[in-house]
Amino acid sequence: MEAAARLFADQGVGGTSVEQIVEAAGYTRGAFYGNFDGKHELVLALLEERTRHELAEVRAMDVGAGGFEETLDRLRAWHRRRDENLAGWLALRTELWLYALRDPELRPVLAERERRSRETIARSLEQGFAERGITLPAPVEQLSLIVHALDDGLSIQRVLSPAGGGPESVVDAVELLLASWAALARTAPSARTRSEDPAPRAAAARTEQEEENP
Numbered sequence: 001m002e003a004a005a006r007l008f009a010d011q012g013v014g015g016t017s018v019e020q021i022v023e024a025a026g027y028t029r030g031a032f033y034g035n036f037d038g039k040h041e042l043v044l045a046l047l048e049e050r051t052r053h054e055l056a057e058v059r060a061m062d063v064g065a066g067g068f069e070e071t072l073d074r075l076r077a078w079h080r081r082r083d084e085n086l087a088g089w090l091a092l093r094t095e096l097w098l099y100a101l102r103d104p105e106l107r108p109v110l111a112e113r114e115r116r117s118r119e120t121i122a123r124s125l126e127q128g129f130a131e132r133g134i135t136l137p138a139p140v141e142q143l144s145l146i147v148h149a150l151d152d153g154l155s156i157q158r159v160l161s162p163a164g165g166g167p168e169s170v171v172d173a174v175e176l177l178l179a180s181w182a183a184l185a186r187t188a189p190s191a192r193t194r195s196e197d198p199a200p201r202a203a204a205a206r207t208e209q210e211e212e213n214p
Helices: 002-011 018-025 029-035 039-060 068-083 086-101 107-131 140-160 169-196 199-212
Strands: none
Touching (some): 002 018, 018 029, 018 039, 039 086, 039 107, 068 086, 068 107, 086 107, 086 140, 107 169
């Protein structure tokens, strides 16, 4: 699958033939079809393999970490390593996305891949807020979606405009978001109490009425 991944990133899924894949991998057509029914099944297997690999790497950042700050440090190191071949990584990911988006049967597979990624992000966010003793300011599913979309968008910008930010820009942005969300979480409960509880307003209205009509 590594040979197929390289070719898909360089030439696109549609521009790569089975013959090119087996030649690059050093296999025969018979060996290829002994493992896959065709290129379509290979794309499915590649999506699953890359999903498992990336999620395993991200989840490993929590193992043995002394806290959320150490997890963020490990995430910074992971982004520095990924930056060494970010263009190739992004090209392959985009090709797999496009292939799946054009095939209605594959869209649920792509959606499941994204869901698993967001779940991993959600667990990390819950850990970070719990260590700070702060209640999440919004459903964790919503926050993880924002972080996931931010990672995708900043990765694209990093490839297109390398001078616009370093390899750790995603983590910098996440830390900025966390600080903003933490501040929001600290102020939101009191703000909701003031705006949602009608009792103080009713008491004030009665007082004003009594003063006007002694």
